[in-house]
Amino acid sequence: MPPINPFTPEFGSVPLVMAGRESIKRELFEAFAQGRGNPNLSSILIGPRGSGKTALLTYLAKEAAEDGWVAVHVVAMPGMLEDIYEQTRLACQKVLGKREATLPQLTGLGVGPISASWSTSPTAAENWRTRMGRLLQTLEDANLGLLITVDEVVPSLDEMVNLAAVYQLFVREQRRVALVMAGLPHNISALLNDKSVSFLRRAQQHKLGIIPDADVRNAFKETVAIGGRDVTDDALDSCTRAIGGYPYMLQLVGFRCWQASELSGTISAAEARQGAADAQEDFRSHILAPTYRELSDVDLRFIEAMLEDTKESRIADIAQRMGVESRYASKYRGRLLAGGVIDQVARGVVRFALPGFRAYVEEELGA
Ligand SMILES: Nc1ncnc2c1ncn2[C@@H]1O[C@H](COP(=O)(O)OP(=O)(O)O)[C@@H](O)[C@H]1O
Numbered sequence: 005m006p007p008i009n010p011f012t013p014e015f016g017s018v019p020l021v022m023a024g025r026e027s028i029k030r031e032l033f034e035a036f037a038q039g040r041g042n043p044n045l046s047s048i049l050i051g052p053r054g055s056g057k058t059a060l061l062t063y064l065a066k067e068a069a070e071d072g073w074v075a076v077h078v079v080a081m082p083g084m085l086e087d088i089y090e091q092t093r094l095a096c097q098k099v100l101g102k103r104e105a106t107l108p109q110l111t112g113l114g115v116g117p118i119s120a121s122w123s124t125s126p127t128a129a130e131n132w133r134t135r136m137g138r139l140l141q142t143l144e145d146a147n148l149g150l151l152i153t154v155d156e157v158v159p160s161l162d163e164m165v166n167l168a169a170v171y172q173l174f175v176r177e178q179r180r181v182a183l184v185m186a187g188l189p190h191n192i193s194a195l196l197n198d199k200s201v202s203f204l205r206r207a208q209q210h211k212l213g214i215i216p217d218a219d220v221r222n223a224f225k226e227t228v229a230i231g232g233r234d235v236t237d238d239a240l241d242s243c244t245r246a247i248g249g250y251p252y253m254l255q256l257v258g259f260r261c262w263q264a265s266e267l268s269g270t271i272s273a274a275e276a277r278q279g280a281a282d283a284q285e286d287f288r289s290h291i292l293a294p295t296y297r298e299l300s301d302v303d304l305r306f307i308e309a310m311l312e313d314t315k316e317s318r319i320a321d322i323a324q325r326m327g328v329e330s331r332y333a334s335k336y337r338g339r340l341l342a343g344g345v346i347d348q349v350a351r352g353v354v355r356f357a358l359p360g361f362r363a364y365v366e367e368e369l370g371a
Pocket residue numbers: 012013014015016017018019021022023024025051052053054055056057058059060223251252253254255
């Protein structure tokens with residue numbers, strides 16, 4: 005049996021070795037250790053697709069467990085609040101072995117053949133806040149806190165607003181709660197612009213940007229070593245270059261280099277070249293191609309208008325090149341921002357969010 009590939013180019017998996025992210029980790033560990041009152045207990049992780057948001061949420065939650073935090077993970081979508089409640093209830097049950105949490109309660113008596121309805125969910129008279137409050141108390145009695153993580157935050161969800169409001173009340177009541185959210189830059193800024201969640205604007209924002217080359221290099225080397233192989237300095241240099249500080253790419257390049265070194269057992273220049281080329285191809289087919297395919301005709305015209313600039317584009321210029329009014333161009337900007345295709349650099353200035361997307365589009369358009 006060849007040694008198992010230690011790289012994990014799969015969305016949401018926690019990498020064997022996490023490159024960089026030191027300061028975010030430190031700040032959040034401190035917060036979990038300190039508990040109540042630490043501002044980082046309300047945090048938002050912001051970054052493009054593949055920057056490691058989901059992986060970091062999972063990782064942080066695991067670490068928080070050491071400090072007495074029970075974590076529940078949800079994705080921002082309808083039903084999220086009930087999901088948080090259900091998971092918290094199950095977590096209470098698991099952690100405390102409480103029987104009353106499992107026992108069904110008689111919720112209503114009727115007439116006819118189906119005369120009684122049994123349910124594990126509480127009566128309708130109790131709202132979410134009350135029910136959650138009780139679970140929080142149960143946890144607190146056992147000296148535990150509750151960490152809620154919300155992934156893939158979208159701005160247009162009522163339940164997000166409700167969660168923020170109730171969470172704020174829990175904080176005021178001095179409950180042991182933490183809320184760590186994650187989302188694409190555009191979705192986070194749209195959410196924070198909503199007046200009804202002003203509380204969230206005070207949450208600590210952590211941007212998951214490009215990882216420094218030195219950290220990428222170390223993590224790559226360490227992952228290979230844990231897997232039981234070697235990598236030469238040359239190979240490390242060229243892999244680091246191919247990765248460009250992008251976490252998902254680190255996993256792809258590593259995964260492919262590992263495969264290329266199946267026979268030799270060492271990643272040297274040849275294996276690195278092969279691995280980087282294969283990874284580039286994966287990235288094209290898994291990320292760039294589907295992103296491109298999802299673009300509408302007008303999206304494409306917007307993108308095409310961006311190609312004339314070398315790095316960043318002004319909306320005003322794009323509109324002019326498209327021969328439309330800025331307002332119209334802004335509507336398409338919104339779609340592309342929400343889809344993580346472009347990023348807003350400054351007011352009225354955008355750029356491509358995914359590495360290599362510009363080149364891909366140019367190729368597709370034969371430009
Ligand atoms: N700091 C990191 N170092 C190395 N690999 C990472 C890091 N963060 C994430 N990854 C890897 O990158 C990929 C994308 O991570 P993921 O958390 O799914 O990104 P996002 O949720 O931001 O789209 C996964 O394969 C994951 O294992």
